[in-house]
Amino acid sequence: MLQSTIKHIIFLLSSQHQNKLLPTLKNLVCYIVACCFGTLALHSQTPTSTDNAKPEHTYLGAKLHGGIVVPHHVNMMYFIEDFSGGLELTYSRALFSPDSWESYFNYPEIGLGFYYGTFGNKDIFGSGIAIYPFINYNIHRSPKLSIKNRVSMGIGYATKPFDIETNTYNTVFSSHLNAYIGLDISLDYRISNRFSLALSATLTHLSNGAARKPNHGVNTFTAGFGTKYHFNEALTPILAQTTPPNSEHREIIIVGSVGRSQSTPYNTTLYWNGSLSINHLWYLNEKRAIGLGYDQFYSETAPHSWEAYEDSNGDIQFSSRHYLFNALFASYNVFLGKTTLFVNIGAYLHTNIDPPQPVYPRMGIRHYLGKNLIANFSVKASFFRSEFLEFGLGYRINYKRDKQ
Incomplete structure (x- = not known):
């Protein structure tokens, strides 16, 4: 076999x-x-x-x-x-x-x-x-x-x-x-x-x-x-898992990201998308943190994919006001050394077009390039479908550290 x-x-x-x-x-x-x-x-x-x-x-x-x-x-x-x-x-x-x-x-x-x-x-x-x-x-x-x-x-x-x-x-x-x-x-x-x-x-x-x-x-x-x-001949060591110490650490993460995407199979144009995300993190311990934040989006794709563009016979015209929308979100973050995995759930505050749902998920990975400089990769989605991939850079502001 x-x-x-x-x-x-x-x-x-x-x-x-x-x-x-x-x-x-x-x-x-x-x-x-x-x-x-x-x-x-x-x-x-x-x-x-x-x-x-x-x-x-x-x-x-x-x-x-x-x-x-x-x-x-x-x-x-x-x-x-x-x-x-x-x-x-x-x-x-x-x-x-x-x-x-x-x-x-x-x-x-x-x-x-x-x-x-x-x-x-x-x-x-x-x-x-x-x-x-x-x-x-x-x-x-x-x-x-x-x-x-x-x-x-x-x-x-x-x-x-x-x-x-x-x-x-x-x-x-x-x-x-x-x-x-x-x-x-x-x-x-x-x-x-x-x-x-x-x-x-x-x-x-x-x-x-x-x-x-x-x-x-x-x-x-x-x-x-x-x-x-x-490569190491010894058997796997058996060590007890360490409980991470509680943390009072607080920080603000500011990330700007961009990406391009196609709105529908019938519209082959590649549109620009971008976002500015500001996230305040409360550390639960050195392993995890929760956060609240603000998203400002610029998406040329959204009007064409959110609205029934293919049913409009191409007559509808969009302007920059249709590309801008904002939201509040909650985040969950897991720290793996210099790498962070995160999941955000957001709710739109203001849009000039109707989104597929009033809430959206966003997930991705951040990696620290230095002490405070961050590289970001994430996926912005509506539920059950991706809207665009985004790549960006960010900066961390530590304003409350744990006492040594």
Whole structure:
């Protein structure tokens, strides 16, 4: 069965536009299989100690994936002809130090991943490539067995997007460049001093966030099987999770962001979008914070997508007053060292056009480039659909610090 699965995945990788990648990918497949079945013979010695003078454990992982495309639009069901297959490579590390921010999250594993996958019809949907950072949260951890759930977000590339002349059946994505989101449950079992067997169940989503339309996005659900190489021979340390100290820290985050998007499949113009966001954060502890803030939006896309533009016969004219609207929002923030994950729920205060709903979600990631300078990536949405992706810079103002 494994042999037929490998042949099937190699076949899926063999379309004409992938000829240059095929030899490399075939070699990677062979490497994974060799690692999985050769480790017991080549590395029969199993580790017996969790003593470790070096608290940082680093890993190199490889998996084969097989599963299905999950059609969430009716028209996709007619074109899915095959299973979804994929190949995943990861490099990661876990820091087992009670003094690190990881101790507040039960010592998660963070890393960088590469994924190559197919979408059930190579002629219409092609295949996808993604590069992404990720974090693995521990559900269960023992010296040899780890069960984790992973969250990842990165950049994806689709090989065959929608084309008005050559590929009109692909309503999944209309651009090569996309955003990638992945969720999975994984199990690792240590079988030698250097290797673990790795199993996973993974849900992925690839979409351009309405930068180009049509943009239904594509979801895959796959099972993964592979191996994980341990650069550190010691077993996984078992340390108690550290309770983060309470905090009275207060700060103000000011972020400006811009992005471009297409309003409807029938209007191919790319419009500019921008926002100024001011967020006051109350730290609950060194792990989390809540906030209240103000959003000022400028969106040339909104009037065309919020209003029934295609029903207006193109006669409606919009001006700058239609592009401006504002809102108040509440935020929830999780701190991972220099990186912050955030989710905002906002309510519009004033608009000159009717929004799809009176409230909106916004989620993203911020990373500190220095002490106070911030890089921002986020998604502005209406419920159940993305409006635009945005990139920006911001600044943090600390006005109340914890007493040392």
